[in-house]
Amino acid sequence: MNENKDTRVVVGMSGGVDSSVAALLLKQQGYDVVGIFMKNWDDTDEFGVCTATEDFEDVVRVCNQLDIPYYAVNFEKQYWDKVFTYFLDEYKAGRTPNPDVMCNKEIKFKAFLEHAMSLGADYLATGHYAQVKAHHGRYDMLRGVDDNKDQTYFLNQLSEDVLSKVMFPLGHLPKSEVRKIAKEHGLATAEKKDSTGICFIGERNFKEFLSEYLPAQPGEMQTLEGEVKGRHDGLMYYTIGQRQGLGIGGSGEPWFVVGKNLKDNVLYVGQGYDNDKLYSDALIATDVNWIHSENLNDTFICSAKFRYRQQDSKVKVTILENNRVKVDFIESQRAITPGQAVVFYDGDVCLGGGTIDEVRKQDQMLDYVG
């Protein structure tokens, strides 16, 4: 008797090994599995070739191996309106956006979730490394067990309601195990390279890509004291804490980006990895989402990540108005970057997160960070 056979699960399939194995595991558990490929970006070249075609062909191969139906859905317009526009706006504002967070919030777990539900699905599953834990009708999001792959950082904007309709079949597995399962079952994507970088840029040169959409305005590189150290290619090409690509020669320690002055089009640089100007002790975050918003104290201690794959740090969170929070660091932090996400945890439970808006030190906003 298969108790899952009447439960329809739509799997978001990218053509990668993770979502392939997610579909495989659900099929093995007896669910009514439907594979759907999302087309969010059109990079069709002059010969009519687009990278989505190859990925879709991999979805087709895997779904045929698993004997599940497959379909595609086009969210190019929604992606452009909700994710890409945000992405460009943030760069224009001198910040470093996180399109993956936005894509999960607006596309995968909103437009795509709605599409899945319209197909009579009980759940939407993806190949993310995260876990949903249900207890007494409540839902928590936990980190994936593979520390190195945990993707809750990118999922911090999901609501509890969304989590109640979501499955992450890989959350309890290390990546190596996922590859192993794919190989054991001879899945067509078993040896496929993991995708790197931002999905719509793919393997292309980031700078070149961005310059197609935003005019680059070269300007001066200066120390915060005003000493000119060279030229920059456009503020949008740099992020706080970056070392590569500055081209500042001379003796002594390497140079790093410490901030941006959008008004005067100046890139601030400082010498030394541990340059004091890179350190801060608090931040203000906006658009904060709490997976359980009730019973939150006005102030509490938890841990936080300021970047993907970073170690957690202990912080004190103070709730402010308008979905904003102040986050005080117990130990000062290096290269906190506006536009990136700050994500909060209680042990393995992801509490939610927001967008870093302001970086502070000794109760002052660090204007130079941008």
Add this chain to the structure above:
Amino acid sequence: MEQIYLDHAATTPIHSEVLDAMYTVEKDVFGNPSSVHSFGRKARRLLDEARLTLARSIHASEKEIVFTSGGTEADNLAIIGTALANRQKGNHIITTAQEHHAVLHTMERLEQEGFEVTYLPVNQDGRINVEDVNQALTDATILVSIMYVNNETGVIQPIEKVGELLQKHQAYFHTDAVQAFGLIELDVTKMGIDMLTVSAHKINGPKGIGFLYVNEKVKLNSLQFGGEQERKRRAGTENLAGIVGFQKAVELAMENKSIRKERYLSYKQAFLNILKKNGIDFEVNGAIEASIASTVNISFPGTKVEALLTNFDLEGIAASSGSACTAGSVEPSHVLTAMFGKAHECTTNSIRFSFGQANTPENIKEAAERVAKIVKRLVK
């Protein structure tokens, strides 16, 4: 759950008599029709008989039938073949915005080669205006290519009128009759048609075989070089089993034309009636009174085509819409865009249902009920 096929305009199930005829050929007749021995003659005889059947089905002569690999190749041959052979007479071609991609993409290719192509508009009924053809004609026009029945809407085009108009003009007249053949009486002489495309797999024949009718007086360049088959218009050893299967499919299509026409019309009516009875909000795209019996294109306001098609398939209903891109997602239909404009809602909420030999009154009823149920759920 019974899978119900409502996509006969895409392709059709092969008829068992067609299959039998093909099997016999594959088993017993392996000779090359060009060979000068008994094996070859045996094959040649079947080839000639088939050619005669096909020619008669459109009131043409045997010499005017060129076998191709299907509708796409026939369209390519007609368009590129005449464009290249008649370039000294002019470089202007007229077609319509709602042609099949086998025509449209071929035209685009010719534009790259320096030909000028006029794409005639289509009205909201899904028909072209004959006067537009007249207006577009110039001294440099060498070819007019207009499909007989649109593959997405099923709307029949005023082919006879265009043929009449072109009697007095140098331009050749080509029509892609892939969707028309078998349900509409075709007489190339009466209709003033110089070239006409037919495909076997749309009429319960095999895939991989079609023909282009080419009037004797048409100057046509070959696009494929090699042997002297098809009077040097299409080199390559003939697909004899396919051709014999095609012949059988044409015979069957000719035999029961009016019965099938009425049957499919009753399916279409029953289908629409059940949607109405269920209180479904829908519009038929294109003039239903001017459309072929087997096809209906329906817009369901408040829905999205991808959700419709996926839901239909999950409930065992096979239908289609526009064309899929190589990454699987459904592109807005160029035909409906031509009829209603780019931003119109129906370009993203319309489905083509096409009826045929896989259908019975019972499964049409069942299909309509399932469709109604899904649309109701999606619109809510």
